[in-house]
Amino acid sequence: MSQPLRGGVIGAGVFGGYHAKQYARLDGVSLAAVLDLDAARAAAIAEPLGGRGYNDLQAFLDAVDVVTVATPATVHAGQTLAALQANRSVYVEKPIATRMDDAVALRDEALSRGLTIGCGHQERVVFRAMGLFDIPEQPLRLEAVRHGPPSERCQDVTAVLDLMIHDIDLALSLSTARPLETRATGERGPNTFDAIRADIVFDDGFACVFDASRLAPARKRTMKVVYPSGAVEIDFVARTFRNTTPFVLNEAFADTPAGKDPLGANVAAFLMAARGLAPAPIVTADEAIAALQASLAVEACL
Template sequence: MVETLRGGVIGAGVFGGHHARKYASLPGVTLSAVLDPHPERAAALAVPLGGRAFADLDAFLEAVDVVTIASPAPFHAEQALAAIKAGRHVYIEKPIAVSVADAEALQAEAARRGLVVACGHQERVLFQAMGLFDIPEQPLRLEAVRHGTPSERSLDVSVVLDLMIHDLDLALSLSAAEPVTAEGEGRIAASGTWDTARAEVTFDDGFTAEFDVSRMAQMRKRKMKIVYPSGELEIDFLTRDFHNSTGYPLNPGFAETPAAQDTLATSVACFLAAVRGEAPRPIVTAAEATRALDLALAVEQGLAG
């Protein structure tokens, strides 16, 4: 009989709540613990789901087998590294860290200990459900627009690490080429960091990718256009439909698949399967998340330049 894993969540905010509920509902795992510097918030999340609230990291780590890091981004690397050193498998909400050195350090420590590290770039699940990774061509151009309305969430990082990094990861997942330049412009608003940004990234095979992000928009917009030698694909992530002129068969009903209907559950379940040895890897590995972070930081440098 397979042992039930004890799941723990660091961070009792919105995303921590989502992860806690997945651990409480997925098979083969229970929600054991929630850690938050505000004990009342931790208890309000953990107790109704059958878990316990913690304010001490060491005690929390003793109570869990797998950990989700859903705290503010500047704490991701420190908390993930502590969990890894305690022998715990880790799922980190994006970004994996706020510096490449920190991301590489936790990646190396996990590899040394044989532990699984996953990162929450969940929209890869949608690409898988569409069948997009099966197109046997390299893209020529990608255009992504991701606009969100004002929110108090994630203001401790720029809009590049908050929103654009999703589309940077998707671009990297589609192309075998390496990014070589990143240029752009942005606007610093109330958060004190970049709240809108436009960037163009060029790759060593001629592939170009353009990104337009904002967290100060009046309405949400999330679209992507991918140009291939054989045709174009236009995706609306809000309506979850697409127009495909490539000639390659994609799944028009992808939005109705269980994976696409709950991308977080799919991502967490794959992480748990990798922990159990039932899957070769999580949907997004630490190495892939570090690559997306590296490109995101290059874009930030391009904005500043």
């Protein structure tokens, strides 16, 4: 049996803590290190899980075999590139980058070195557990709402790259068509656009409406996907759906291992790909780039 991979997490915030726990519990990997500007904060996450805290990037990279980047979006590209250049496969939280040229450079760097990039679009795991990808029809229309109350997190990007990109990625994952026309309007919060409505029409007529807000009084995350034979209406908060298509979906998806822990399933798939035991992670660099490109088209309209 091969040696366990040494997992490392860049970022000692809330999501960094989630990822550190995944490396500590999953088979075939152990948590070796957490990197943060604040070494004490990194150690507070790493040491209870058997790892070490670092504030020096090179020392951190020397201590790990695979890397998770769980820092603010605006620094994803630089940290991911540094890990790839150290010949480490990388799982990067969404978005893969905030600029297209950076995202493409990451993909190309990974390809040139034979490394894996996985991206943290966890909702795809939920769709897979539901069986939604098995519906043999192309969608006609999609309506997505992703609202949450004001928060201090992710203020380095708009609500498009914070919230809406999840639903844009899901729309892309359901259709073989590609975005053709984009329109959007937005409302500014204290720092940037915090409420956005976007309409994207695909080249086969697939019409999508996205409504994302960080100014809402309560959390609401819903999606309706209309097919020629019926519709699927999903409540991501309640973890339920209503299906009027003739195709059978898994009503107990929330009780499956992937449904209970989408992050764990996504990280486990990344590790399989990084080991060469699977052809690709659940969300590849190309798929993350497509979601970023469509999201930046929405931002350009603002």
